[in-house]
Amino acid sequence: MTILEATNPVDTAETAAKDTIKMKEADLNEAATESDHKTVGDCFVENPKFSVRDANVYYGDKQAVFDVSLDIGENEVIAMIGPSGCGKSTFLRCLNRMNDTIDICRVEGKIELDGMDIYDSRLDVVPLRARVGMVFQKPNPFPKSIYDNVAYGPKIHGLVSRRVDLDEIVETSLRRAGLWDEVKDRLNQPGTGLSGGQQQRLCIARTIAVSPEVILMDEPCSALDPIATARIEELIAELSENFTICIVTHSMQQAARVSKRTAYFHMGKLMEVNETQKVFTNPDHELTEAYITGRFG
């Protein structure tokens, strides 16, 4: 995809921005609210896992996501950044239809997973969510034992019939989440008794226990301390060999460390998608630049 400089009205503002070293936030927001906006950068990839076209999301009358088009490649880690309230979570939750649980939420547009329209009215969300797992901002293990937490997914999806198979899934999932050594002696203790970072890794283990294809992570480290964060980031790097990972983060360093591509959202619009390195060194969009240089967010 080419950068749409000539036709993009926002770009006029961008030229102007280069004159003033610091642009006022109000001006930036004005630029962002331009109705006829286009995403700059490489939105589309070959053989996408997810392909999103013109997604609009509304909470009642209020629109939270505007015309987002984006491809997510197989086994890539894509980071979504942007000021809080810009619709990152909302967008992410469209990908496994978690927004269905919010009564007033309405999703328009086309979202395909391996070419299958996931908003098809005939589609059952249960297998979809088995394929597209999710890790939430706040670690939310079930108030059950560590073992039961990990075994829950395989059990409800009927993945195993024998206890030994289940034991094996639990062990491999915990190993892949880097938690096995810490909990192998206390699998029967409640998952809620672990530390925050361990809880989050337990949630990751729980998610990968059903062997999803995509893992959605919504600010998985925002409730964790730096050491726990570092462990999760390592884990993401390891998992990216086998899973497609979409991670929302408010930490630009984190996005820079773990992701291959980065998408910048602003007030519900997808402003820029590019290779992570490019986004953080030489962004195409002035708002991206304003954000990564810390002028707002």
Place this chain on the structure above:
Amino acid sequence: MNKISTTEQVQRSLKKRYRAEKRFRMYGVTSIVIGLLALLLLFTEIISKGVGAFKQHYVSLEINFDADDLGLDADLFTFFDAVREDYGNKLHSELKIADQHATMAEALSEFEAQAQRDFGMTVIDALQAREQQLADANFTGIIRNSLRERFPSVKSRRDRRALYSLVSVGASFDLRDRVNADASLIGTTQKLWLLADDDLDTYVKSLNDSEPFIGRLKENQVEFISSWLEKNEIDARFNTIFFTSGDSSEPEQAGILGAVMGTFFTLLVTLILSFPVGVAAAIYLEEYATKNKFTDFIEVNINNLAAVPSVIFGLLGLAIFLNFFGMTRSVPLVGGMVLTLMTLPTIIISSRAAITSVPPSIREAALGMGASRMQTILHHVLPLAMPGMLTGAIIGMARALGETAPLLMIGMVAFIAEVPSSWNDAATVLPVQIYLWADSPERAFVERTSAAIMVLLAFLIMMNGLAIYLRKRLERRW
């Protein structure tokens, strides 16, 4: 300079704030003290009034079980005691059921010959003769004989009647039971403790008061009592009758078992109906129903129903269950259904609160794992909400336990002496029993009223304690 004065000002205002703080705390303490005092007053009042009901006085009399006076055939009774011994307790109860002739005739066949020889009739006929004799036997007569012997100087009919009335009518039933259980009593004279009449009981209980309560007792009756007391022929015992019988028009024979069983069956029906329905409604409203005008309307109505005076539910039950569906009057089944109507809003509201208090993150986690809605509810929401739901249900039940008004409407206020044995037997409940007794003029019923209140309060405390225990027990952290 300026700075110092600011500090001083703060100091001064601080003092004022401390005083205000202290006053504020005092208001709270005062309210609690007032509340506790009221509670204390209530308890001392009820306990001091009701504790007497747990004791009952008995009179010692020499009873002569004369076969002729009673009109009993001693051989017949001895014979069946022997039969009973052979067959153990099972036959003991079967012996009383006169219509199971066929099975019984077979069971008793080996005694047939003996019955023919000794009594000239079949064993079944002999059994019926025995039952008939027992029913007709004049036990009151032998009690009167005994009373006349104890006070030989009493001659006039009037005085004798006064004397007879000091022993409860229930005493003759007691004697019948004794003879039924043991034929060897017939023909003997026994010194027995017989149930005293409530007037005697009340008077003896009040002897330590500054002014003994004479009530309806006549002068000569007081003399009889004094004579018994002198010879230690009056004794107080634990009042088991109070806990083992149904209602009676004679206070000394009246008990709360009927009301307790009525309450038990009524609450059982209420619990069986209202808990599942209430929980299901709460789950639907919280987890499935979309918020719209219609669900808002339902919500407002549920909240309103919770505040509707209970007597209105009684009228509703009268109109629907009795008049429209033609169900039986005065039975716990209908009482339970009426109380269900009354309890449902409470259970729905508390169950909804319990469901809402389950953290959304748990629900999201389950849904995000691909659990269906039902799985999310059954595996995660319900277990976490259960303590709250149970607490709500028990508190609703406790409220139902104390209800009188709606039950009056469906006829559960009748005088019912029989202890109900199922939810389809006419019954009354504890609060209604209290209401009935409180209306009776006898002083003995006054103390029984208070005693019944104590039993009711004990049940209430037990239920609330159970609610707290369950909440503590099932509560889990997340």
